[in-house]
Amino acid sequence: MGERAVEALLSLGGRALPLLRQWVGSDPGCGVARALVALAAGDLWDDAVLKEQLVIAHRDALAAGEREASLVYGVFLHTHRQYRLTADHLAGHFDRWPADEMAGLMVGAFSACGEDAYRARGDALVERQAALAGPESWPWLSRLAATRAEQGRVREAHALAGRALRLYPRSGVAAHALAHAEHELGAGRASVDFLDRWLAVDPQAVQSGHLNWHAALQSIACGDFPDARRRADTALARRDVGMRAATNWRLLLAGQTPAGRSDPDQVRELLAAPGGMAEVFHTFNLAHALAVEAATDDLRILARRAAADERPDYRDVLAPVVQALAEITAGRPRTAVDLLTGLGDKEERIGGVRVEREIIQDTLARALVDAGEPARAVALLHHRTTTRHHHTYEDLLLTTRTPATAAGPR
Numbered sequence: 001m002g003e004r005a006v007e008a009l010l011s012l013g014g015r016a017l018p019l020l021r022q023w024v025g026s027d028p029g030c031g032v033a034r035a036l037v038a039l040a041a042g043d044l045w046d047d048a049v050l051k052e053q054l055v056i057a058h059r060d061a062l063a064a065g066e067r068e069a070s071l072v073y074g075v076f077l078h079t080h081r082q083y084r085l086t087a088d089h090l091a092g093h094f095d096r097w098p099a100d101e102m103a104g105l106m107v108g109a110f111s112a113c114g115e116d117a118y119r120a121r122g123d124a125l126v127e128r129q130a131a132l133a134g135p136e137s138w139p140w141l142s143r144l145a146a147t148r149a150e151q152g153r154v155r156e157a158h159a160l161a162g163r164a165l166r167l168y169p170r171s172g173v174a175a176h177a178l179a180h181a182e183h184e185l186g187a188g189r190a191s192v193d194f195l196d197r198w199l200a201v202d203p204q205a206v207q208s209g210h211l212n213w214h215a216a217l218q219s220i221a222c223g224d225f226p227d228a229r230r231r232a233d234t235a236l237a238r239r240d241v242g243m244r245a246a247t248n249w250r251l252l253l254a255g256q257t258p259a260g261r262s263d264p265d266q267v268r269e270l271l272a273a274p275g276g277m278a279e280v281f282h283t284f285n286l287a288h289a290l291a292v293e294a295a296t297d298d299l300r301i302l303a304r305r306a307a308a309d310e311r312p313d314y315r316d317v318l319a320p321v322v323q324a325l326a327e328i329t330a331g332r333p334r335t336a337v338d339l340l341t342g343l344g345d346k347e348e349r350i351g352g353v354r355v356e357r358e359i360i361q362d363t364l365a366r367a368l369v370d371a372g373e374p375a376r377a378v379a380l381l382h383h384r385t386t387t388r389h390h391h392t393y394e395d396l397l398l399t400t401r402t403p404a405t406a407a408g409p410r
Contacts (some may be wrong), residue, residue, distance in 0.1 A: 014204025186388025
């Protein structure tokens with residue numbers, strides 16, 4: 001039971017959580033099993049339940065051995081969003097237990113720290129663990145593929161993801177890494193077809209919504225806008241505000257009709273809720289949801305809140321991005337150009353990954369064209385239009401038209 005459950009969790013399969021719960025049911029004294037349930041489902045629990053379950057898990061893991069106790073402690077830190085502490089703990093854990101596949105589930109903590117030094121440490125750690133695990137370890141090959149994709153080493157990422165999928169076709173991490181690589185390559189319909197085939201085997205896969213979002217982006221890339229709208233409306237739930245907004249804002253920037261929209265009141269509630277602005281990337285996504293609704297006043301309020309925030313990433317990076325979105329929805333692309341151009345290389349501090357942050361560049365390209373500077377926009381997107389097989393989206397971003405304002409009120 002435990003082996004099947006761990007395999008399902010490593011592959012991000014739709015049966016992972018039920019199998020983990022069955023494992024705990026059949027062996028309630030297994031601390032690792034209980035901790036992995038918390039890792040998979042902890043976001044759905046309140047803090048008291050999460051702490052209670054992990055205290056029990058750690059007690060039982062101590063009786064099982066040092067590795068088990070170390071693993072559960074890592075889960076405790078990770079589920080409590082103590083990412084820097086998690087990363088430090090994992091570094092020591094891997095020194096003692098190299099290539100531990102279950103500990104590999106938490107390596108995202110390094111990038112979640114939001115610091116270049118930790119991100120580099122995480123990349124180096126993944127590279128070392130993959131080398132130690134060897135060429136037959138699909139979990140570590142998959143993670144190395146994801147690392148290479150985020151580093152922009154796209155063809156390496158593509159090859160590694162393909163190798164991992166040949167070893168284990170249901171690797172969700174490898175499928176996701178392949179989607180990232182194929183986004184950079186502009187694979188278009190071929191990527192959509194792969195993702196649909198992969199998802200058809202397990203429609204409940206953990207990443208089902210996110211991989212459908214990737215497919216929507218590929219549909220936009222090759223000009224199949226109805227498919228992008230269909231996925232946003234059918235595959236992304238109401239709670240997937242960020243992915244829906246990221247799809248719709250791209251459609252609007254390209255002069256296309258968006259999919260079903262977000263509810264501005266829902267977005268306002270999310271921003272006002274406890275923790276609504278706890279993470280910069282989450283707030284960035286909510287800003288795009290407001291932009292899709294042409295909620296200029298809300299965007300200005302949010303930009304002022306971000307500018308007054310003592311956290312540098314909010315003050316120096318998020319605030320000008322949100323203000324630029326407000327200017328675009330108000331029909332002032334020139335001001336948006338100045339704001340976004342002033343970011344320089346700071347946009348990485350917005351969080352997320354390359355595919356997600358690319359929307360900032362998209363917005364700048366559209367604003368440049370609308371401000372009467374198409375040559376600068378062409379230069380900005382040159383690397384994309386010359387390396388991507390499908391780039392209908394980029395061509396539309398560079399098309400002169402009426403200034404790119406979001407659609408009117410609902």
